[in-house]
Amino acid sequence: MRVLFVPLPVESHLKAQTQLAWALRAAGHQVQIAVTPDLTAEIMRTGLTGVPVGPFLGLRDYLAEVVTDGSSGADESLPDEAFMDWDDVRQRISDLTVGWFRVVCPDATVADLVAYARHWRPDLVIWDPMMMGAAVAAVAGGAMHVRLLFGTDRMGRLRSAFLRKAAGDAEDPLRQWLASLGGQYGLAFTEEMVLGRWTIDPMPSWVRRAPEPRYLAMRHVTVNGPGLLPDWLRVPPGGRRICLTLGASHRAAYGSKASVAALLEAVDGLDVEVVATFDADELRVVERVPDNVRPVDFVPLGALLPTCAAVVHHGGAGTFGAALEHGVPQLIIPSSLLNEERNWGPIEFAQGLHEHGAGVYVANSYTFTPQRLREHIVEVLENDDFSRRAAALRHESLARPAVAEMVQTLERLVADERR
Structure with a gap:
């Protein structure tokens, strides 16, 4: 099968996808990784095939502008999303949509992803939870798609809390953005554009999950990139x-x-x-x-x-x-x-x-x-x-399933999807 990976254009997030990408390649599947120009050098070092998409984003500079100095005295507590006030949940969803998701996945990047998905016709798209535009491209190209978590699934938990607390015609900035993106390609919004058909989770079982997504456990494997033993x-x-x-x-x-x-x-x-x-x-x-x-x-x-x-x-x-x-x-x-x-x-x-x-x-x-x-x-x-x-x-x-076992799971899920 053909598998397209879409990482956040940050080196550590690319590395988080590399082990599964190589496992699929070693099993005989065609694998490509869609990356912005930010990761041109890094994708070459993985030995995998990169597909340039979208404009250069310069996330390092963007992050440097929004970094805090650690002296604000802000509250460090992390309340359970299920018990957060509706206004707080909605505001966090809105802030992430405007200040992050739309920044890392702009329209130009999504347009390139859609065009390539329709050209290459991948069977499976595996995307970083922050790159929701990749889900739009997967649907446009007729592919099954899954998220591959990098850290905790805080977004999944926030979204689950949002959906439980939303009433009637409550404002939904994330849906509005993704519906607008999908609408450009004749696609209707679905919650799978936010949470994926499935979610691959390499984090330990005691890291909190969300109730809605369907999780696939996978063992974490360290990928350091090229280096020599001193x-x-x-x-x-x-x-x-x-x-x-x-x-x-x-x-x-x-x-x-x-x-x-x-x-x-x-x-x-x-x-x-x-x-x-x-x-x-x-x-x-x-x-x-x-x-x-x-x-x-x-x-x-x-x-x-x-x-x-x-x-x-x-x-x-x-x-x-x-x-x-x-x-x-x-x-x-x-x-x-x-x-x-x-x-x-x-x-x-x-x-x-x-x-x-x-x-x-x-x-x-x-x-x-x-x-x-x-x-x-x-x-x-x-x-x-x-x-x-x-x-x-x-x-x-x-004791968690090895990466090779995840390859077999994905093969089965894609086969089921085709049937």
Whole structure:
């Protein structure tokens, strides 16, 4: 069968689709990935075929403009969407539609997706939850389509709450946008344009889901992209080692609530080797790199994390999933990008790990101090319960269906659709 992937034009989201794309390709299916010019270089490194669509979006610059500085004192609570007020649910749906979905999936991109879907006639379109225009293109091209989650399904939960609370002719900005898009191609709006026919979920079972979508569980697989194993990683560490990372996609735009300097201050002098994945730009503002810190521009997390006793990070879904895969205790200082922090996972990941005793939610307020992080690192390293519980979550993750099994599931679903 022919399968078209549509990621959000951000490198980390492309990587989140790569493992399934290659599994389908290895099973003999034709696979292509539709990407904006933002990801031209990245798609070439995957070894897969890219299809250019739409204009250059420059999301890194856009995100840098809307990033918060972590000092606003705003409420960090994440209320259950089912108990949110109608006005709050409607406003969040409206804000996401206008300020995000329409930005990352403009009309020109959807037009290119529709044209290509009608030309190539894919049997299946797999799309990022933020790229709802891909669902319009799938319907226009006669393809079955599914969402592939990157982090939590907060959008699914918000939409479910919206539909339950909406009354009569309630304003629905998301429906209005998608109906307008679809109408250009003779298509009627359906809720599958928002939530997909199915939703592939690589996150652990304890990350909250929405009641409406039909979920397909899949094991998370770490995809780091091309890299070489450094000499120092080819031998066992001399003592305890921890990883300190803010994720590659956050560089030069936004990071965690703590600055790089504050993070390095927190680990200075600890009896532990710290591998800090910071590049030259991130280190330029640091007066001194502590003696126990090994700064590296890039190292594959899949090779580094198995040697670590803990990882400190920003709560990105890729780093979170990689640490789960390797059974490493996590200390999360959520992203300072308010939209990501609230909607796509960092806070929920941190809270879930805390509840399972496999990690620490470091910044549970908008005040952060290096001393606080230092105390938590010591706590995790000295309490073996953290590593035992992280190992238990790893075994739980390994029990989820492998990516190869997902290929078989998708083959069956597409065959059923054809019948």
